Amino acid sequence: MNPLLAELLVLPILLPLLTGALLVLINERHHKLKFVINQVSCLLLLALACWLLWLTDGPATGENILVFLAANWSAPFGIVLIGDRLSTLFMLLAALLANCALIFSYSRWARLGVHFHTLFQLLLMGINGALLTGDLFNLFVFFEVMLAASYGLLLHGYNITRIRAGMQYIVVNLLASVFFLLGIALVYAAAGSLNFADLAAKIPMLDDSARLLLHTAAAMLAVAFLTKSAMWPLGFWLPTTYSAASPPVTAMLVLLTKIGVYIILRLNYLWFGDNAGASAHFGNPMLLLGGLLTLAFGAVGLLASQDSGRIASYSAVISSGTLLALIGYGEHLTLSAMLFYLISSTLAVAAFVLLTELIERIYTPADSVFALSMEFFAPEEEKHESAGVAIPAAMAFLGLTFAACALIISGLPPLSGFIAKFSILHQLLQSRNDMASWLFLLLLMLAGLTAIISLMRFGVRSFWTAQSSQSPRLKLSEAGPVSLLLVLCISMAVLAGPLHTLLERVADDLQQTERYIEQVLERKVISKEAL
């Protein structure tokens, strides 16, 4: 493989940064232009993510991991960006969601305040950076970029609910960042390195006092990431935040919790995998316990939720709980099932978030809801456009898509949610036969049941007992992304076989830490002759 191909890794970070900078310069009045630039950049990112996934997974590269050495410094000393199957897969997921959320925001949400498009691009930059980085401190920097953009997006369309939610969200995340920094400092004190691969190589050889320090550091870091991925009891910020933010932003926030899961997955396998000596699987019991508690908390919360925002929030909590418990469960067999569940549940919850905004139009005329928030920051030339061409049988569309979302979230056949849950249950029964497995199984089933009850109640109330009989007006730019997300879920169900083999390769990658360490640390700098 051409070593220069690895230089591509810097593009998913540079492209959103430059686009974001460009978008600041354009006046809000040209919102169509801003949208087009933003959309083009997102589509480019999507193409780039596909290409990188193909490069890391394709036959052309063999078993190579893409390693980009910033400023041509070799691995433990300089900054590295690492693209392997897992990170590029997540990048693809992020790009897909970003495109859908952006299209959805076109007709109304993007115009509710200033700099939506810039913040959106910076959020993508933070996400891609966090996925690609191979260095703990860089991860912190990209995390902060991502969080700062998410603060701005959460407050987008500034009203009292969002301010209140924003205050709490920001405080919680700043506190998590404090823990993150403490963890980084302790890792450095314990092992003298911040590079993922270098640390993975050093951890098995630490002496006892350093190991104790490292475990403390790992616990501190875990607090930061678990806050992000909303493990009980660190996830209380999630329902308030999700129900306060505007729908396209919530769809992106759903993705952010999965970034927390990604980091935990990566570091847990890399640092505390089978080869980690005395530290092997050190955090797993806590992750399993925390995940199960989160799952139970999410199930109870879902049962108690009445409004759509909270239903979506607790669905996300359940999904986080399942994923964390599966990481903590620590059986290699469950990994590919877990990744399948992760993709399916992310897409479905995001689709549900977008969909509920449309469903709410059945009983609240859209304009009154936004009258308040439109007052602040409304762009000058905002004249009310007609609500667009009404799609015939809009109600039928809403009903069908809602049913599909409900099926996936609760894990009923025939869609992807069922396949995900089925393979998880299958692996749980196959791999170990202890108390934890059975408890996990029980909780997973219970969570599915409460999801059905809660979603059915919501569906009945929205569709059958709605006061007004007129069907809501939908625009193509709003119905399109929802359908797109669901079509993705359906194709996941149809193509479950090929997808599963891909995910198994991803899971293998995670377990082969030696290969990761070797390829990152032994990556040669580019000599002058090669240029």
Added chain:
Amino acid sequence: MELILALAIGVLFSSGIWLILRPRSFQVITGFMLLSYAVNLFIFITGKIHINKAPLTLDGVPVDPTRYADPLPQGLVLTAIVIGFATTALYLVVLLGSRGLTGTDHVDGKERDHDE
């Protein structure tokens, strides 16, 4: 030296934590500032405490590691300070916005019904 630094970090941390748990947003932001000082000091001392040692090597002088301080924690602190400063400023804006919109500086955006 170690004792003084450890005590300073401890005092900063404990005051920061106490302030963060207070109900007024101004107290919370002050608490954050104290916490970030504490964290910055904490990162700084992970490179061991040295007096009178340069973090940079000089041109032409043979490199002897014992004569230099670890530059990495210093670089980290610098970055952490900048980021902490930016996020605090951002929180300050939200705090002012909240004060303006809700008319109270309580972190929940509303006073408790029966206050103390």
